[in-house]
Amino acid sequence: MATPGAGPLLEVRGISKRFGAHAALADVTVTLVAGEVHAVAGENGAGKSTLMAILSGGLRPDAGELLWEGRAVVLGDVRSAQALGISMVHQEPQLVGSLSVAENVGLGRLPVHGGPLRLVDRGRLRDEARRALALVRADLPPERRVETLGVAERQLVAIARALHFGARLIILDEPTSSLSMAETESLFLTLRALRERGTATFYISHRLEELRALADRVTVLRDGRVVTTVPLAQTSNDALILAMSGRELATVDAARDERPAGEVLLEVRGVGRRGRLHDVSLEVRAGEIVGLAGLVGAGRSRLLRTVFGADRADAGEVRVRAADGSWRRVGTLRDAVAAGVGLVPEDRRALGLVPVASVADNIGLVTPPGTRRFGLLRRGRLREFAARAVETLRIKARSLDAPVRTLSGGNQQKCVLGRWVGPDARVLLLDEPTRGVDVGAKAEIHRHLRELARRGLAILIASSELPELLALCDRIAVMRQGRLVSELPRAQATAPEVLRLATGTR
Amino acid sequence: MSEAAAVAMPAEARATWWQRVGPLLGLALLCVVLAIASPHFLTLDNLLNVLRQSAINAVMALGQLVVIITAGIDLSIGSIMGLTIVLLALMMRGGTPSFLACVLAVLAGVAIGLLNGLLLTRLKLPHPFISTLGTMNIARGAALLLASGVPISGLPAGFREVVAGSAFGIPSPVIVAGALYVVGHLFLTRTVWGRDLYAIGGNREAARLCGIPVDRRLNLAYALSGGAAGLAAVVMAARMNSGFPLAGSGAELDAIAAVIVGGASFFGGVGTAGGTLIGALIIGFLRNGLNLLDVSAYWQMIVIGAVIVAAVCIDVLRQRVGREA
Numbered sequence: 001m002a003t004p005g006a007g008p009l010l011e012v013r014g015i016s017k018r019f020g021a022h023a024a025l026a027d028v029t030v031t032l033v034a035g036e037v038h039a040v041a042g043e044n045g046a047g048k049s050t051l052m053a054i055l056s057g058g059l060r061p062d063a064g065e066l067l068w069e070g071r072a073v074v075l076g077d078v079r080s081a082q083a084l085g086i087s088m089v090h091q092e093p094q095l096v097g098s099l100s101v102a103e104n105v106g107l108g109r110l111p112v113h114g115g116p117l118r119l120v121d122r123g124r125l126r127d128e129a130r131r132a133l134a135l136v137r138a139d140l141p142p143e144r145r146v147e148t149l150g151v152a153e154r155q156l157v158a159i160a161r162a163l164h165f166g167a168r169l170i171i172l173d174e175p176t177s178s179l180s181m182a183e184t185e186s187l188f189l190t191l192r193a194l195r196e197r198g199t200a201t202f203y204i205s206h207r208l209e210e211l212r213a214l215a216d217r218v219t220v221l222r223d224g225r226v227v228t229t230v231p232l233a234q235t236s237n238d239a240l241i242l243a244m245s246g247r248e249l250a251t252v253d254a255a256r257d258e259r260p261a262g263e264v265l266l267e268v269r270g271v272g273r274r275g276r277l278h279d280v281s282l283e284v285r286a287g288e289i290v291g292l293a294g295l296v297g298a299g300r301s302r303l304l305r306t307v308f309g310a311d312r313a314d315a316g317e318v319r320v321r322a323a324d325g326s327w328r329r330v331g332t333l334r335d336a337v338a339a340g341v342g343l344v345p346e347d348r349r350a351l352g353l354v355p356v357a358s359v360a361d362n363i364g365l366v367t368p369p370g371t372r373r374f375g376l377l378r379r380g381r382l383r384e385f386a387a388r389a390v391e392t393l394r395i396k397a398r399s400l401d402a403p404v405r406t407l408s409g410g411n412q413q414k415c416v417l418g419r420w421v422g423p424d425a426r427v428l429l430l431d432e433p434t435r436g437v438d439v440g441a442k443a444e445i446h447r448h449l450r451e452l453a454r455r456g457l458a459i460l461i462a463s464s465e466l467p468e469l470l471a472l473c474d475r476i477a478v479m480r481q482g483r484l485v486s487e488l489p490r491a492q493a494t495a496p497e498v499l500r501l502a503t504g505t506r
Numbered sequence: 507m508s509e510a511a512a513v514a515m516p517a518e519a520r521a522t523w524w525q526r527v528g529p530l531l532g533l534a535l536l537c538v539v540l541a542i543a544s545p546h547f548l549t550l551d552n553l554l555n556v557l558r559q560s561a562i563n564a565v566m567a568l569g570q571l572v573v574i575i576t577a578g579i580d581l582s583i584g585s586i587m588g589l590t591i592v593l594l595a596l597m598m599r600g601g602t603p604s605f606l607a608c609v610l611a612v613l614a615g616v617a618i619g620l621l622n623g624l625l626l627t628r629l630k631l632p633h634p635f636i637s638t639l640g641t642m643n644i645a646r647g648a649a650l651l652l653a654s655g656v657p658i659s660g661l662p663a664g665f666r667e668v669v670a671g672s673a674f675g676i677p678s679p680v681i682v683a684g685a686l687y688v689v690g691h692l693f694l695t696r697t698v699w700g701r702d703l704y705a706i707g708g709n710r711e712a713a714r715l716c717g718i719p720v721d722r723r724l725n726l727a728y729a730l731s732g733g734a735a736g737l738a739a740v741v742m743a744a745r746m747n748s749g750f751p752l753a754g755s756g757a758e759l760d761a762i763a764a765v766i767v768g769g770a771s772f773f774g775g776v777g778t779a780g781g782t783l784i785g786a787l788i789i790g791f792l793r794n795g796l797n798l799l800d801v802s803a804y805w806q807m808i809v810i811g812a813v814i815v816a817a818v819c820i821d822v823l824r825q826r827v828g829r830e831a
Contacts (some may be wrong), residue, residue: 137586310715323783337717347714354708356775365705365716367698419716 007070009034009200010169015064015226017050024050025224028064032169037191037201039215039232041208043244043499045464047224048204049086052171055202056088057081062453065208088160093154095161097147102129105161132160133478135197136190152183170194171202176210188214190424198259206295208237208505216221222246237505238496245466245495262286264321265458266341266427268307271316276302279316280484281362282477284427284458289449292462293498294479300462301346303479303504304429304444307460308343309333320427322402337366339427342420346431352416355405359397360386363418389418393448410441417445421452428452430461434468446472466495478502528547528820529769536788540795546715546735547798554677559634560790561679562745564755564783567764569619571782575694577707577774578634580728582622583761585645586735587754590615592649595658595749599707604665614735619732623725634728642758649751658749671742679741684715686737691779703727707774721776764789765808767817788813805822 008031017025025047032038040048053059057075065072068084075081078088095104102125103110105410111115111124114323129142136367138156140149146157155175162170172191191214203215211218212232219229227243271277277299277345284290292300305311307318309332318330320339329338336343345351352360363386364371371382386400393414397407404415413433420428430449434442449472453459463469469476476493478486478501486501540547566583573580590611597607618641625637671678694700702723705713714720735754742753768785770777789810796806 104512333714334719336719343715345712350709351711354705354712354775356708357704357773361701361705364610365718367717372698375699377698377701379696490636 008032008067009036009069011057011067011070012051013067015051015054015061015066017054017059023224025054028221028224030219030226030229032200034168034199034200035195036217037195037203037215039211039218040202040204040221041206041211041218041240041244042221043464043466046221046244050205050224051221052088052173052202055081056086056171058088071214072096082162082165082167085166085168086171087167088173089155089158089162089175090222091173091175091177092151093158095146095157098145100143100145101140101149101157102126102142104157104247105129105132105142105164107161109165114299116215122160128164129160132164133157135163135194136160137186137193138190138251142419150183152179152187155179155187159190159194163194166243167199169200169202173204174206174296175203176205176207177457184210207501208240208503220244224461238394241499241503241505245499261288261458265461266307267317267319267321267327267363268303269317269319269374269495270312271303271306273302273311273314274307275482277306277313277482279477280482281316282460282484282487284460285452286458288365288475289453289459289461289473291473291476292460292479293408293469293476294462294502296464297481298479299482300479301431303484304343304431304460304462305345306452307336308341308429309336310343323424323426340424341429342366342425344416344420344428344430344433345370346435348409348413348416352456353404353412356403358401359390359395359404359407359415360400362411362415363389368422369424385422386418389421392421393446405502408438408441410437410445413437413441413445413447417448421457425452425457427458427460428458431486432463433461434463434465442468466498469493470495480504526575526769526778526781529781529788529817531653531678532767532817533784533791534787536791536795540791540798544795544798547795552730552794552798554568554675554680556787556790556794557680558677559794560786561677561683561758562741563760563764563789564683564786565686565734565738565741566754566761567768567786568686568779569731569759569780570761570767571768571770571777571779572690572694572703572732572734573634574762574770574772575622575703575707575774575777576724576727577710577772578626578727579638579762580619580622580731581635581638581758582618582642582645583731583738584757584759585642585649586615586732587739587742587757588649588751589618589645589652590736590737590739591753592653592749594739594743595661596652598661598665599658601620604662604668607817608665608740611740612733615736615739616729616733620729620807622732623728626728627721627724639729646751646755650787653749653751655751657746657751659747661743661747661749666744666747669741670747679745682737682741686734687779687783694779699723699726704775707776709775760789766814766821769817769821771821772818785817 005430010032012028012030015028028051042048050059050252054061057078057080066075071329073084106125106128111121111128112118113121125417126142133140136156136159138160140153146154159170177188179187205211215232217229217231220227220240222244262285264283265286268280268282270282280303292303296301302311306313309330320330320341322328323337328339330339330341360383364382368385371378371385383400395411395414397411404412470493472474474490476488476498477484480500480502528612546552569583570580593614594607595612597610598604620640625631626634631637637698669678702718705718706720706723710720743749764785765777766772766784768781768786770781792810792813793806796809
């Protein structure tokens with residue numbers, strides 16, 4: 001081990017990274033000294049994960065350089081970063097569940113006996129693992145299988161593994177997101193002990209109290225740029241939130257118009273799902289667009305999926321008002337579809353589209369009313385339905401028969417949307433509908449959503465992009481840790497306020 | 507699709523076009539080569555003979571296609587044939603009217619297929635490879651037990667004459683297979699169920715989120731596959747004039763080969779009844795041609811293996827072309 005002290009351990013100089021047209025990181029400069037816990041904060045999509053992926057060798061930057069103890073280094077892959085002394089511990093630690101704790105700690109450099117067979121030296125492996133586990137204050141039997149451990153213990157195993165590999169910089173990506181208070185406290189003790197040893201830590205988190213409890217300095221990222229790097233002792237939570245959101249006032253979209261809210265179409269009452277959602281109640285009226293804000297893991301997707309019946313609720317009730325004014329209970333996905341509820345899911349490639357199928361088939365996948373007669377598909381009507389969606393949503397495709405995978409991201413998303421906007425649509429649930437679509441298509445999707453609301457649909461939309469919600473929604477419901485913590489009418493919904501509620505800071 | 511292909515042939519249409527026409531071209535090429543190589547090939551007798559020989563595999567392959575479209579696989583169809591053929595022979599020997607026995611044999615196939623589906627959808631076995639590998643062994647064991655390991659002979663002459671005979675000069679097995687393919691094609695292209703199977707194979711989660719009852723449809727697919735094997739067993743029984751408990755050993759592999767050579771994708775969501783029929787014919791003509799040319803059975807295996815690999819290579823290349831579009 002080199003002597004700690006003198007210069008910075010790691011200097012990040014002018015790092016940039018683009019994904020297509022999107023600049024994920026632009027000219028990011030950060031320094032880290034040995035024995036420092038350095039927090040990295042920012043909204044979803046600010047570039048934290050990209051930066052950490054670059055530092056741990058998972059991604060290569062397009063520009064800029066990395067200096068490790070003053071020497072320029074190139075991190076070609078995760079192994080070379082580890083060899084240098086940089087290890088990343090993911091939110092869900094990447095361990096092999098069927099192997100023992102000791103094997104996981106040593107995996108990739110198992111100690112072997114001499115001789116041609118290179119048999120694993122189990123005794124030495126156990127001793128080495130014990131030593132590494134002691135460093136993270138984890139009292140775990142080395143022979144225990146990892147799949148029997150909880151998340152907190154797995155994290156410690158992952159950190160022990162990093163230390164065993166000689167890590168001098170450990171990157172932790174939201175390590176406390178699924179830990180209890182006690183586990184969090186225990187993790188902090190471990191991290192402080194490591195700091196005493198001179199190990200440096202990059203600590204990614206949204207939770208400002210945690211940063212205060214743990215970190216020496218914080219770097220705030222926004223839109224891929226460093227907004228500020230300050231010692232935590234010299235800044236306030238308000239200043240940090242402002243730095244993260246970059247907006248003191250909600251940006252009012254001029255195109256946003258007044259829509260008269262009609263009767264309640266969707267009613268969610270006390271919906272819960274063990275460990276994920278707790279007693280969520282919500283109403284959405286005809287013509288209304290309601291936003292769901294919250295951090296990653298706050299339960300927004302889970303809520304939408306549960307309302308749609310794709311995930312079962314353990315408690316509570318979801319009701320949708322039919323065209324004749326009567327209420328219909330929605331328990332299963334089939335109920336939801338029959339009641340005119342549609343879901344545009346989070347990941348359109350994995351959940352939304354059948355890539356090999358045509359535009360028409362993808363739109364017609366929901367078999368809209370009137371397109372089947374005794375099990376037989378009425379292809380003509382199905383095509384009419386698809387053609388209408390293509391026309392109203394201005395989907396750009398060579399033909400209705402073009403495979404949907406040949407379309408651009410925005411047009412693919414419009415195909416998913418197109419399924420649910422037929423004449424019988426009542427309620428539309430959207431999960432990150434504009435993720436990964438370009439700016440133009442995004443504006444267009446927003447316009448279509450407003451138009452659909454004007455047509456009388458009730459729209460509930462989850463987005464990690466606050467500006468999107470602020471521009472689009474009449475109300476914003478904020479979720480935190482599976483609960484709906486607050487509902488803000490448009491007038492009171494500002495970026496700092498929403499972020500404050502989402503992070504639970506006062 | 508035809509409109510898109512006719513206009514400018516962009517890459518995506520070219521890929522679809524290849525997928526549809528590729529196997530047909532392969533079959534035509536094969537026939538031309540065989541016709542030149544052997545004077546006996548292009549005789550009516552020989553052609554009818556190939557069709558008759560291909561009919562059983564074609565029927566099995568149609569069931570397999572339905573499962574492969576859902577991104578699944580059914581390894582048990584050969585054993586289902588073995589079990590249903592024994593059941594059929596036992597019923598007939600016991601005096602059950604032939605027609606009723608045939609219907610019951612097909613239903614027995616459906617039942618075992620449904621079991622395959624339920625193992626997958628209810629017990630949540632991780633992959634149909636495993637569940638159908640299990641039923642493959644169970645069904646074969648049951649067939650051998652029921653038949654005490656020996657063929658059951660002495661089927662009614664009337665049954666044999668009808669099912670193994672011919673009408674209007676066309677062998678009955680060919681009529682059965684032809685009729686089944688017409689129904690299969692309509693099922694896959696015109697019904698909600700067929701369309702749902704493609705969607706499930708193309709993206710199971712997306713299909714579910716569109717309200718498609720995925721489990722029910724998968725049960726249906728495996729039941730149909732089992733039923734096709736039962737129907738194939740009926741034809742086989744008539745041809746062999748006995749219920750041989752080892753009938754259909756390895757037939758699942760020939761069926762899978764026909765489906766893949768016929769342009770279906772092992773990844774699911776792609777495949778047509780017409781393509782599979784052509785695939786079964788390619789394999790049938792290949793066997794016949796190699797026999798006519800006096801190629802040894804060992805070499806035949808090597809050639810057929812090479813054709814399967816080549817067909818999949820074409821599938822992979824086609825996908826690459828499609829992706830670049």
